[in-house]
Amino acid sequence: MSALLSAPASETATVEPATVAARRRRGSGRWHRVGVRVLATAALLGLWQLLYSLRIWSPVLLPSPRAVWDALIRTSTTHDGTVGYQGHLLIEHLGISLQRIALGSVLGIAAGLAVGLLMGTLPWVRVVVEPWVTFVRALPPLAYFSLLIIWFGIDESPKVWLLAIAAMPPVAVATAAAVVGAPTALVEAARAMGARGWQVTTTVVLPAALPEIATGIRLAVGIAYSSLVAAETVNGMPGIGGMIRDAQTYLQSDVVILGLFAIGLSGLAIDGVLRAIERRLVPWRGRG
Amino acid sequence: MSSPLTGPPAGARAPAGGAPLSVRDVTHTYGRGATAVPALGPVSLEVPAGEFLVLVGPSGCGKSTLLRLIAGFEGPTGGQVRVGGEVPRPGRQAGVVFQQARLLPWRTVGGNVELALRLAGVPREQRAARVAELLDRVGLAGTAQRRTWEISGGQQQRVAIARALAGSTPLLLLDEPFAALDALTRERLQEDLRRVSAEAGTTSVFVTHSVDEAVFLATRVVVLTRSPGTVALDVPVDLPRSGLSPDELRGLPGYAALRAEIGAAVRSVAS
Numbered sequence: 001m002s003a004l005l006s007a008p009a010s011e012t013a014t015v016e017p018a019t020v021a022a023r024r025r026r027g028s029g030r031w032h033r034v035g036v037r038v039l040a041t042a043a044l045l046g047l048w049q050l051l052y053s054l055r056i057w058s059p060v061l062l063p064s065p066r067a068v069w070d071a072l073i074r075t076s077t078t079h080d081g082t083v084g085y086q087g088h089l090l091i092e093h094l095g096i097s098l099q100r101i102a103l104g105s106v107l108g109i110a111a112g113l114a115v116g117l118l119m120g121t122l123p124w125v126r127v128v129v130e131p132w133v134t135f136v137r138a139l140p141p142l143a144y145f146s147l148l149i150i151w152f153g154i155d156e157s158p159k160v161w162l163l164a165i166a167a168m169p170p171v172a173v174a175t176a177a178a179v180v181g182a183p184t185a186l187v188e189a190a191r192a193m194g195a196r197g198w199q200v201t202t203t204v205v206l207p208a209a210l211p212e213i214a215t216g217i218r219l220a221v222g223i224a225y226s227s228l229v230a231a232e233t234v235n236g237m238p239g240i241g242g243m244i245r246d247a248q249t250y251l252q253s254d255v256v257i258l259g260l261f262a263i264g265l266s267g268l269a270i271d272g273v274l275r276a277i278e279r280r281l282v283p284w285r286g287r288g
Numbered sequence: 289m290s291s292p293l294t295g296p297p298a299g300a301r302a303p304a305g306g307a308p309l310s311v312r313d314v315t316h317t318y319g320r321g322a323t324a325v326p327a328l329g330p331v332s333l334e335v336p337a338g339e340f341l342v343l344v345g346p347s348g349c350g351k352s353t354l355l356r357l358i359a360g361f362e363g364p365t366g367g368q369v370r371v372g373g374e375v376p377r378p379g380r381q382a383g384v385v386f387q388q389a390r391l392l393p394w395r396t397v398g399g400n401v402e403l404a405l406r407l408a409g410v411p412r413e414q415r416a417a418r419v420a421e422l423l424d425r426v427g428l429a430g431t432a433q434r435r436t437w438e439i440s441g442g443q444q445q446r447v448a449i450a451r452a453l454a455g456s457t458p459l460l461l462l463d464e465p466f467a468a469l470d471a472l473t474r475e476r477l478q479e480d481l482r483r484v485s486a487e488a489g490t491t492s493v494f495v496t497h498s499v500d501e502a503v504f505l506a507t508r509v510v511v512l513t514r515s516p517g518t519v520a521l522d523v524p525v526d527l528p529r530s531g532l533s534p535d536e537l538r539g540l541p542g543y544a545a546l547r548a549e550i551g552a553a554v555r556s557v558a559s
């Protein structure tokens with residue numbers, strides 16, 4: 001028995017060090033980025049404090065960083081018998097909102113995947129459904145929220161529906177585009193190995209679509225996030241969006257800004273998590 | 289001593305018997321009406337078992353088209369193609385190696401070969417051993433866990449060959465598989481492929497632009513005319529299939545004569 005097609009040693013030996021070096025470079029790049037960001041944030045805080053000290057605007061319009069910090073402490077503790085903000089700690093407001101976002105995103109993403117897959121595989125579905133997806137995408141969530149409230153009342157369901165509807169289109173569009181654009185070369189390779197029908201979809205089309213689907217999912221969660229305040233306009237307390245609206249009616253700009261930070265920072269954290277998952281799931285991105 | 293390719297194939301898909309490949313009066317036209325492009329033919333070829341047929345011809349003469357018809361990716365617009373007496377269907381009768389390796393990047397090197405085995409119907413419990421054996425045969429032992437983008441172009445093409453062999457098909461189709469490789473790697477792969485096919489007796493159809501590659505690999509060379517390609521020259525290559533080193537083989541007087549004959553034919557169809 002002969003070792004057929006014997007590879008030259010040089011072909012096998014050289015790969016490892018390059019990968020390690022690349023990994024190290026990526027690592028040092030990360031610390032560099034973190035440093036730059038910390039500095040930029042500090043600079044912004046300084047600017048904020050400076051603007052406040054100049055007293056151009058009244059503290060009601062622009063509270064000091066310190067006031068926002070105090071609002072954080074106030075809403076996160078029980079003081080004088082009051083619990084947090086309007087009976088709920090900040091973390092509870094945030095937690096309930098995150099639950100709504102999670103539920104809405106999961107539903108929206110699942111629907112988007114199904115619709116996108118159908119649009120990508122069946123041309124007539126694409127023809128019929130595509131304008132509607134674009135239509136829904138163009139609507140501001142607050143516009144259909146009224147209808148959802150008429151249909152579902154003022155409890156949790158209209159909020160979750162709103163987030164789901166907002167999250168669905170980007171996933172549908174990304175999935176459909178990725179399925180339609182499945183690399184012919186790889187589809188053919190799979191068919192040459194004997195894959196037929198559904199096997200081609202599962203072995204090539206879906207895995208090849210994963211990077212684009214992952215981007216669609218990140219967009220969807222982002223859109224659900226930015227629709228949160230809309231979803232919590234009616235009966236939104238407890239909820240971070242509800243908290244912001246409530247504070248607005250009492251001109252508590254420090255709580256409003258605190259709420260913005262809570263949404264923004266948790267949004268960043270979740271996007272970071274999604275990106276980490278994406279890197280694990282699609283390590284071949286950009287190297288196809 | 290049993291060669292891995294002649295041993296009982298696990299998951300072989302096509303029945304034995306019948307002329308491995310028969311191409312009769314085949315023509316192929318892309319598109320219809322005003323935009324129709326006659327791409328090939330008429331071409332007739334009978335390819336007996338064990339033959340290593342190399343197709344040479346000017347760019348655009350329909351070599352890839354002919355290979356796609358034999359693979360069953362498309363049906364010919366005229367004439368008939370039969371592999372083992374049957375209408376070819378992709379993934380049934382022929383393993384295919386393309387010009388680019390076309391590995392699935394979300395699978396490891398071993399995972400790519402494993403998928404080919406799975407699609408060929410090899411039972412799960414036999415696959416791991418077969419993956420190792422196939423990778424060993426293409427000189428890639430121990431690389432099963434590697435990512436496809438971590439290995440060189442030559443290694444990727446070796447994986448593609450392992451994948452095409454995985455189906456234990458009676459026919460192997462190769463469309464300029466070494467064209468994108470550097471001269472040294474290409475020579476090494478040519479030597480290895482020549483040895484494999486000589487030992488295994490698989491029937492192969494191999495497309496190339498290189499006259500030297502054609503003479504080196506083939507038991508028969510067919511030169512096609514300019515588009516739409518028809519057979520301009522069909523010569524057997526009666527050189528020893530084994531026992532000679534590549535240099536000895538290239539030093540034979542018959543080798544040089546064939547090179548000259550085929551080279552002249554290629555030049556005359558190209559002008």
Ligand SMILES: Nc1ncnc2c1ncn2[C@@H]1O[C@H](COP(=O)(O)OP(=O)(O)OP(=O)(O)O)[C@@H](O)[C@H]1O
Pocket residue numbers: 318319325326327328345346347348349350351352353354515
């Ligand atoms: N999918 C297609 N649609 C329309 N025309 C095509 C298609 N594929 C090939 N052709 C045309 O058919 C003819 C033969 O193409 P083919 O790819 O078979 O040539 P080839 O001999 O493989 O060329 P090369 O040596 O450059 O690879 C060419 O004129 C080409 O433009």
Ligand SMILES: [Mg+2]
Pocket residue numbers: 351352353463
């Ligand atoms: Mg070609």
